[in-house]
Amino acid sequence: MAYNCVVLVKQVPDTKRITGKAMNDDGTVNRAALPAIFNPEDLNALEMALDIKDRFGGTVTVITMGLPAAVTTLKDALYRGADEAILVTDARCAASDTLATSYILSCAVKRIKYDIVLCGRQAIDGDTAQVGPQLAEKLQVPQITYVEKPVEIKGRTITVQRNAGNGWQKVKAQLPVLLTVTSEANVPRVAAAKKMMKYKAAMTPAGVEQKIKAENSHASADEVKELAVQKCSEMDKKGLLIEQWNLDFLKADLTWCGRSGSPTKVHRIQSVVLASKETKSVEPTDEGLSGMIHELLEDKIIA
């Protein structure tokens, strides 16, 4: 039996490479200083979907909501084996918190026939782990969070092992279902040669138009549009056109989107910059070690 999987992914700043310039003076993230990467646990969610496809057949559709630049993340998903990629992008999505984001994503997912929706446990920029669960509520499907092992599926019943903090739980559910996946669940595959060779040219319609504009600086707006339509249909035939959806297409209620749909208020942001490095040698003796443990306890680094 084949299953259709939808994977929600996010392009995030690489917070592992934080430097002093990671934050702007106004407390927002300085995206220029941090390379944009595929949110790590979303790769685990994608791998889980691809593994389901390898074992049972079916399709893997990847959706991201973000700036047009997030197309890089979608292409990466295609390189690894996703069948289809959709970019949800709209200026009116800006400043969406988790509630608004999950609402917009739910509008997108509802347009697709799915059995399993997969999300990474959380994104490394916000670290909320809220979007997956909120999305499940809006889709009105059961959710199983913190999945830490490859899943078993028989007919319409899925069995998963989830991390329960101090141990693990085995949970059964009927499809459709939403899973959030941890980094323990698998090791993501790398980009595949033939898929990279093919999909490296993939673009969204907006990307096509931008490229044509840049290549034909003297063309009128209408001419550009016409050329773009032609190019898009060519690319679509080759399977290289990445779908692009906006809020109108999704028929989203705008009051639920962007700033107006986001009750979260950021109280204060503090930029903590570690100015200096300090090293300390500990003697490899019982006294040395207990002294170090004591110090770490005092500093509340370990409890």
Add this chain to the structure above:
Amino acid sequence: MPNFYTDNDDIRFLFKHFDLGALARLCEEDFKFASQFDYAPADAGEAIRNYEMVLDSIGQLSGDFIAPRAESVDRQGSTLNADGSVSYADGIAESLDKLAKAEVTGFTLPYRFGGINFPNLVYSMAIEIVSRADASLMNIFGLQGIGETINAFASEEIKQRYLHDFAAGKVTGAMVLTEPDAGSDLQAVKLRAFQDNAGNWFLHGVKRFITNGCGEVLLVLARSEPDRSGGLGLSLFVCDRGPTVHIRRLEDKLGIHGSPTCEIFFDNTPCQLVGERQRGLVTYVMALMNGARIGIAGQSLGIGEAAYRVARDYASSRKQFGVAIEKLPAVRDLLIDMKISLEAGRALLYETSRVVDLNIVYQKQLELNPPADKEQLKPIKEQARRLDRLASMLTPMSKYFCSEMANRVAYDSIQVLGGSGYMRDYAVERHARDARITTIYEGTSQLQIVAAVRGVCSGTAEKYLTELEQQNYDPGLEDLLAKLAEGTKQLKHAVTFVKHHGTEYMDLYGRHLVDIAIDLIVGYLFCDYASSKVEMDVPVDGEAGESKEQTMPMKKRKAMVARRFITKNAIKNDALIQLICSGDKSSFADFGVLIGPVPVE
């Protein structure tokens, strides 16, 4: 974990330095495949991007996934199960699955079988990267020459049957050549191939020391002409690993524990003839082994690179006598020699791979669509002959140089780490064990020298060195180029002397002759890199260099590498020339006296 492609400045520099666009145009036959296959490149720029993306992906897989498993692979090894099946170490099985998913198991195979049709030059880079992560995995990843051999020589039916599965990573293969009494001397192969009344072929007999003999597709060298001894009695066959193929034992060996080495008993195994009868050894296996030798050279480089990096890191942090040991003159020299010899090996291997690629293109053109016009045909034939001779000399040179180099580097890495290096806590002891086989299999170093010295003495080396001499180089290298030209003259003199003293004398001093020729070739290649058009800054250790710069253009660095390499070798080679021309034949004349009788127990 680092990406083993992007963290290697030398590979990235050479990737840019080579004219990969021109090579791609030839391999892609003017990009004609783009119209038939949606992933084939339409132009040179696209092809180069493809190469780089795939190397990046393999580099990531190697650093993140394969390397962290190498230690446990080494400890666990392969298992021969009671039912005769073989289980790989867990890490090997997992890595093979990831490599198949990365779609890199049909690296040089044509598009029509699902391959990616990459040149050997890029394949050599990939092999080095994978081997740096786990040398033993390369023995399976690097066996793609089996598919390549089927593609080059087998019937369309056999190609269709096997090549799709190779490219999809569904099967692995083995080159089934060696027997208990036929190691270096494959002409002595005895395994019997016979036909039934209907003309079907079967295999019967024992093969030994077969790398990945548990693979699904076996290429077997067998005696199809019972009345004919020697190489012309042998043919090449392909068979599946079915119920009549019995793995009798797995060897318990020093290194590359992740690669199962099998003894196989063929009990009337049905098989198919590859190509024509009697050409098994003389044509097909020779081609297969030449490809495999390049693979081993790449494997050696990877092991050397891995070992060097441990030593480099250790020498900078280990303190003795109040300083990091890299400050001690002896350690300093060891490290520099290791690093430069790695770069020398890479230079030689990549140049060899490039020549092999061109050779394949020319041979294919001559075979498939030679120009009808004789005037047009002549230069193509000449060029093909030149490339064939050059490939036949450079291939054994690369295998010999890189494998010996890897052993030295791994051995010296242990030395840098001292007692810690001898312990299993560090990977260098594994690298040293893994490196040891590289000078032995696919033809020992001694046999590589026998093959290479023919090229050195027949004028191929001289011609090639002259070609290298006539290239354009940047100013500032004149004194080095003069040293190389002088060296070429000396080599010519030594060759004349040796030829005068007969073949046996040539083989006795072959190693020195080949060493000198390699040093000269690499010297020119280094000068070529020092004249590169590629603008790439690489980090240098500001403290250690002559200036406090933190980065430096790679070509400037390569000029410094060239200076040290050529200057030191010129002095060493002077002495070697004297030795070669000494006329000393005591190895023949006084053997019995110098060595004494075989000790009686």
